[in-house]
Amino acid sequence: MKRPLMRQNIAQLEALFETLRGDPGTLRQLEHELQNRHVPRAVTLLAEVQAAMSSAAPLAPAEVVPVPPPPVKSPAPPVRQPELWEQAPLPPVVSPPVVTQPRPPAPEAKPLVPRAAVPKPTPPEPPTMPVDDAYKLLKATPGSTWESIEQTRRELVQQASPARVSAMNAEKRAQLQAEAKRVNTAYGVLLRQRVGGG
Structure with a gap:
């Protein structure tokens, strides 16, 4: 069995029950829907619906009364948070002017004098023994x-x-x-x- 009342919240189902308490078709739909819900208010409403069904005289099946869908709420406008980059601009950084000083003249190159070859120290021979x-x-x-x-x-x-x-x-x-x-x-x-x- 389809669940035409599936989108209704418990408060809407309670209001529907109060309005159409004597309609067996509506009571059957309510009973079927409430059997799929297990919150305390739904369990209480199910007991009331079943009590009303047992006390009501059997009538010819009535047509299903369409239940108006809940009003669609328009989404709230998003809260705009200030962005980090929307801060006040920082003052421009001014660098001090670069002062270039003239280089002193390079000293005259001295002719290279070859160094005498320095002998590398040789490691001492390990003491030997027969x-x-x-x-x-x-x-x-x-x-x-x-x-x-x-x-x-x-x-x-x-x-x-x-x-x-x-x-x-x-x-x-x-x-x-x-x-x-x-x-x-x-x-x-x-x-x-x-x-x-x-």
């Missing part, structure tokens, strides 16, 4: 793992750490630091020998 001595100092052999060589180096160098030698006399300190340098030299020799293959 590979056999390096193995002896690090308590290793050519078959030792690299991890064991690194571990031995760490242990030997830590003996010259500042925390250990701070309480020693200057001679003993210098001796341990020299020994640590020899250990690092031996480590470098073995590293070059293993990485460089020589």
